Amino acid sequence: MDMRRFIETYKKRPGSLAVLFLVILSAVLTVGVLFALIIYILINGVANLTPELFAWEFNTDNMSMMPAIVSTIYMVILSLVMAVPIGVLSAVYLVEYAKRGSKLVKVMRTTTETLQGIPSIVYGLFGYILFVITLGWSYSLIAGAVTLAIMILPLIIRTTEEALMSVPDSYREGSFGLGAGKLYTVFKLILPSAVPGILAGVILAIGRIVGESAALIFTAGTVAQVPGSIFDSARTLSVHMYALLSEGLYTDEAYATAVVLLILVIMINALSGMIAKKLVTR
């Protein structure tokens, strides 16, 4: 649309012009807030990224975030080890085995949707009551990891389901036609071609684990050291940041932690975006 036609159309319709303005303003605001947040954290945080903050041992002088980074990696691995197999196999059952519209499928849909909507603080209290108190695991890496595994389960199930459903039916028919069994078809043909989609979901799940704090404070606890075993308490990077802020004395360190968290999240998002793009072009 050239400029003159644009002016002519909108001169008689100021209402439409105002709406157009608001639409563009909203998009600018949305992106603006994101950039403001990122730039603000980077400007104030990068200067605070001192070498002491990455010391291997945590003490109250250096307030190192290194143990928290290690704990975050442990937490991600432990949660995924539990959630990914269960989630992927659940999705295989839903897509490949269950009869469409069966009662069990309906119940499962409802429960996964329910799990998806539960706030993380409720997960945290549930984990506290069941794992920390009732099972007596006390504040520990494993209590936190099981809680998070339940939390990310619906995400893994949903993304795997979508990936499985996007595998063309001709794969299945061809495989059955050649005399292959169902199990062989699922593991040798369908799952391998669904891997990119599943991976994109897993990466999103990693993002959720890294960013989680409310579900972990009362399950994994807030000990700032590298955990010796899965029954030790440990704080992830997000919980570390919360601990720094609630003590109120460590704003500089909190800025630095925020920078590391932001960079992690940006990398995770970029990675999942790249895999998703591969899926589309394939």
Added chain:
Amino acid sequence: MRSHSERVMKAVFLLTACVSIIAVILICVFLFASGIPAIKEIGLTDFLFGMSWKPGQGMYGIFPMIVGSIYVTAGAIIIGVPIGLLCAVFMARYCPNKLYKVLKPAVDLLAGIPSIVYGFFGLMVIVPMVQQNFGGSGKSLLTSAILLGIMILPTIINVSESNIRAVPEHYYEGSLALGATRERSIFKAVLPAAKMGILAGIILGIGRAIGETMAVVMVCGNQAVMPAGVTSGVRTLTANIVLEMGYASGLHRDALIATAVVLFVFILLINLSFTALKRRTD
């Protein structure tokens, strides 16, 4: 032999598929079993409608927190929905392809930023801003609403955008052919057709806002009293749990778990209306 392993694996798939059902049952059982006795001991009306929360004096009324949660969520919806919806219109209808490649990842990143980082940003940027412009301490209902409004943007945008795109193109073209402007065509022909889906997105946003914990606790002020105005401090249900769970014991602890039960019931109701709405749109 093969049919044997087929059967065993089918059972395994079925078993994993039941994990999410078991998880929901466990969450319900353990939360209610710990929360309900406390509610009985305090008295249902004293608990739900009691005006003062003074655990030291054995007063456990969560009405100010229920009101706080509802106000904060309503504020977030008032701020987040118009901006999110208009941004979705921009993305689905106006955005040139090149810009879309920036905008879409930006919205995804907005969804991926950890809530503790949002809370920190709110504390350092939005709190002083509100303090300067509206007086008071800056930690207030208004501040929480602004921050939560930003946090629910990605939910609103993603759901609205896909629903706007799902409206058949001839709605838009037909309206244009009758001489309406682009804006009129979008807002009078396309959006009404996508209404139900957008509403479902708003309900999802409500669920996110009411369950948000770590960001709100940083900026809401945390006074457990009825808010007097938009610039006075509030405490939400989630904030109540996270603030006091660390040191609570006995009935106090159980009352906090009961707070989570109330939150959980809210979320179940929200989920229910979401599912009902989705069924109507399908």
